[in-house]
Amino acid sequence: MSIFGFIYQYMDNFAFLILAAIGLAVIFGMMGIINLAHGEFIMLGAYITTLATMAGIPLFISIALSALLVGIYGFIIDRLIISKLYGRTLDSVVATWGISMIMAQGMLIIFGPSIQGVGTPLGSLSIGGENYSVYRILLFVIAIAVLGVIYWVFMHTKFGLQSRATMQSQEIARSLGVNTNKVYSLTFMLGAAFAGLTGGLYAPTMAVSPSFGNSFLMQSFVTVIVGGSNPLIGTFLSGGVLGFVNSALNMIWGTFYGRLGLLIVAIIVIRLIPLGFSGLVEKKLMRGRDA
């Protein structure tokens, strides 16, 4: 494989891990809620994009629509269910598991086991006799842009400030007049919107079915575990490292070892640095906070 081939693989893996994980990371990192329905949120995004494109809406607008609608859907789910479970990590596991069952089977009932897919746009690029999908390169750019958006939201908006405060200490934030419930709701909505975006982005590259989200679930969990609670630093570093591990093992020994490698790295990381990469970075950068 050529050097560029490897770089392309790496970019591809990196984008996949980042986009798979980001919605989960935002919700887990900021709210401490493990969203087992994350895969189904992604699946919902894929359906929206596919159906909208079929209805004649241009693909990229459909994708934006996915993010928007899944975000709104997330907001509704939060108001109805998740908001009753703030601070109860393990109960939220049960509830989101129930939600995922309802969504996957509900989608099967409504649209059947599969819907017609949308082709991957933008064609391919030929370098050194090999073809590279332009759309996949774009996905890499979008993954980086998503991280940029998160940086901007959390560092430069009022919501970001409030949510960082809430993440540090809910009680202190509340005593400072932050409406923490509102922050949580918006965070969940944001996480859901990212999941919807991911679903929309990958819908043209994959088979769209009620089990669409399963393709992302393992990778997203591993990325979040390795990354730790800070959705920005954690996801970025863990996507970078895991993307490399995955691409390298995949290239040398094949797909199975690439996948196994991800899981083994995750186990080692939790054992050595339970708070993940972001925990490590925060410890180094912001000493003194744990006093």
Place this chain on the structure above:
Amino acid sequence: MNTSKIKLNTENIVGIVMFIGLFVYPLFVSSYQVLNLSYFLSMVFLSMSLALIWGFCGIFSFGQAAFFGIGGYFYAILTMNIGISAFTPVGLIVGVLVGAAIAWVLGYFMFYGGVNDVFVGLITLCLTVVLETFMGQTAGSEWKIGEIGLGGFNGIDGIPTISFGSFMLTGINFYYFILFILLVVYVGLRYLGISKFGYTAIAIRENRERTKLFGYNVPKYQTTIFAIGGGLASLSGILYATWGSYITPSSFGLTAATLPVVLVAAAGRKNITASVIFTIAYYWFSQSLSASGSEYALVILGLGLVLVILFVPEGIVVALFKWIDQLVFSRIRKKPTIKLKEKEKVHGHSIN
């Protein structure tokens, strides 16, 4: 309060009635229903293993499915390689011990390394999925242990039933065998709840750091409990494997890993009786739904779980126990809360 006596409350009455019911059940139903209930009962051990480590000791694990699978696979490979039916009970015991030993090693690795809470959940989840990924790709003929191919996604077939000499544990015998073990384990776990060891586990669940300061070697207790849980999950896997003569990597899957957590949480994780009852009810309910061929089965199950967690977060069975307790037994027993209110006035320092 004298904890060593059996109290008259809903949980105990239901527990006793349940076991009497299970003992006489085969008299009234077809052999199919007995066989079916044997399957549900084998899965009860898996729930109990999680109720033990999570409910009692506060260790949140997605890994019980891993020990379940390890038990099933180990039993299959061992007994099928040896091929003597008289050996099967030994296979059962060794399988349980191996499950416990592996859990012990994993527990040692985690608890002595200071891994706790949700991170235990995550590490065990990864481990379970590793096992599934690994076993799923062992379809090739090069994956053999002794004479037995691991079989990849299809799993291992033709796992021998447990037999004592020429006495085969099939049908009704198998049912009573499981029921007997269930009774022993259930009584054991209930006893554990009032034993010194059980109190330590509860203390660790309530406040790990504080418990250390009372002189308890917390990692040691956690590791031990985790190992017992691993053994129980392994037992469950072995019984399941002998029930269907069959084990596959899907017993390690994401679904399999999360289901015990969901069942125990929905039942009420601090209560063994609740998880036993709820597990049986869940399997029966979901099977009936499946048998009806209804495509709404999974939707109904999911909706049920969400409702339970929203409205009865302490667990539906536990909530029911409390409700009946209040309804029936509060008239027999006097309420201690009244006394407290008076005392609070004296000291004038109520925290609420």
Place this chain on the structure above:
Amino acid sequence: MNQLKNSNIFLVLTLLLSLFLAACSSGSSASDGSEEKIKLGVLEDVSGDFSLVGVQKLHGTQLAVEEINENGGLLGKEVEIIAPDTQSDNTRYQEMARKLILDDKVDAIMGAYSSASREAIRPIMEKNEMLYFYNNQYEGGVASKYTFATGAIPEHQIETLVEAMMEEYGSRFYTISADYNFGQISADWFRTIVEERGGEIVNEEFIPLGESQFGSTISRINEAKPDVLVTLLVGQEQSSFYGQWALEGNTDIPMATTVNMVQGYEHLRYEAPALANMYVTATFMEELASENETAKEFVDKFYEKFPDDEYVGMEAEAQYSGVKLWAKAVEQAGTTETDAVIEALESGITYDGPAGPVTIDPATHHAIRDVYLAYSDKEHNITFPRKWEAVEPYWLSTEKGVNLAEKDDFSQYTPID
């Protein structure tokens, strides 16, 4: 506070109970006065990963049974289908197989899609001496007294496919297959047959189930530059390969498969040219309607009964023909008693199916069938450049010495045993 909590519990309980009753009422209503009926158990996935094919197969059964009942039933009795949902879950298959046999006391069972689910229930069938039809394309090799396989097997699909591809394109093959038993054994078949014919397998890759990202696989294929790319991918996730291949792969290389298009109608579900330049060997597919009058009749009947369905694939036809074969054998035996029906099935029984005659080979319990080579062009138009008539499932009997009509057997053989 307590008051409120109590009423909540009550509310939830009532809700759960009513949900349960609602779900069960549909299941239990069928049990009265059923002594007069012949019961056919069907185990197919209506939900879960495999429902894409499972639903087609269930509908195939329902169509066949409806036709039988309209023509006066079997032995003068009405045929009733009992079809629990196996939810793409192998343990569920076991539970439901037991229920059908022990509780519902069905006369025969049809079903299972994946090899794993078949292997989960086959021992139960054997133990309970239950007549079982596996109407599905598979990796071949099952020799069991109680099992009849009416779908396509390697003799039908792989030998023909290798023959056609070698004649047309060359002898260097690259296989990528799902990493489980079906994929492994099918890849072994390809290797055995390609090498027998003097060809070469340049690489063999096994893809974990559920994988949806194929970047590195595609670049390896591009590098190896095979004459033919064999794709034995299974499941929704893995079918993402084609879209990715169309963009990044060297699409001059023809793809050859035994599973795609015919089962999951990927050529309709994906935008062209994802499946361009793909060959598949089929015993049936919906597009045969343009070639063949009986096929057209079948497809029309199917859509008339199930207007919302999206495709009538190979397995729907296999299941349909399986039911018809069983019915014919029951009529011939004059009873539903298992041994008598098996004897009738072993008499060289034949049914004129939608895509040509389906005949049971007594020695192997597999079907003798016509095979079509289907080709998808850049616009996903399907043509049938070639046809083989009455391809026999010879391998078990000639290579492994199996003769189920003479001697009982309960095992699965593989090409590299």
Place this chain on the structure above:
Amino acid sequence: MDTVLTRSANKVSVKSILELKNLGKYFGGIRAVDGVDLSIREGELHCLIGPNGAGKSTIFKMIMGVYEPSVGSVYFEGKDITKKKNWERADMGLSIKMQIPGVFGELSVYDNMRIATQKHTKLAKMDEEITKLLDLMDVRHLKNEIVNNLSHGQQQWLEIAMSLACKPRLLLLDEPAAGMGPEETEFTAQLVRKLNKEGITILFIDHDMDFVRQIAQKVTVLHFGQKFAEGTISEIESNEEVVQIYLGNG
């Protein structure tokens, strides 16, 4: 209450039971505890005072092994216990009542006591021991109550009873009278003196100078993580600098 009388009733040996040598704890750049030397003699009733953030609770946590010191060492009865696990320290005779009550709120008073007691008392004698300790704290009537329903003062007493169940030779009390009314504070003061008389060395932290005056024999003042002054209560109260930095602020 005559403080002189109580003091003379104690026998303070010259042997030190606890010694801290150059003990320090740094959180990043902040030095919460910065090189403290401290010696507690057997039988003493010693108080640590100092403004908020002076590092008192951090020292307690290092003595119990909850925090690992950044520098320095802890000696208990002449043995270096700096590297010992917290449960090993508890077994050696160290026990603590924490600042935020370290009781098991979801459990009953009896269950709390049982957890503390069963490790150090034979099962047959356990109920007897529990009753004795609850009587000592005057909370026996609450035996079956859930701890979260107890008042703050009752929870504090319960925790003292629990730490006594560990049969300590050195008892650390972190603000034993915090949040109590005058009656309750008085009860606690009597209790502490009584325990000390029975031979338990006690090191405690408190802000309430009346309370400290009632019971402490010796006082150590901490300021910004360092030892600022040490002496009898009258010596401390007459130290101008101490009054300025701490007592003056009230």
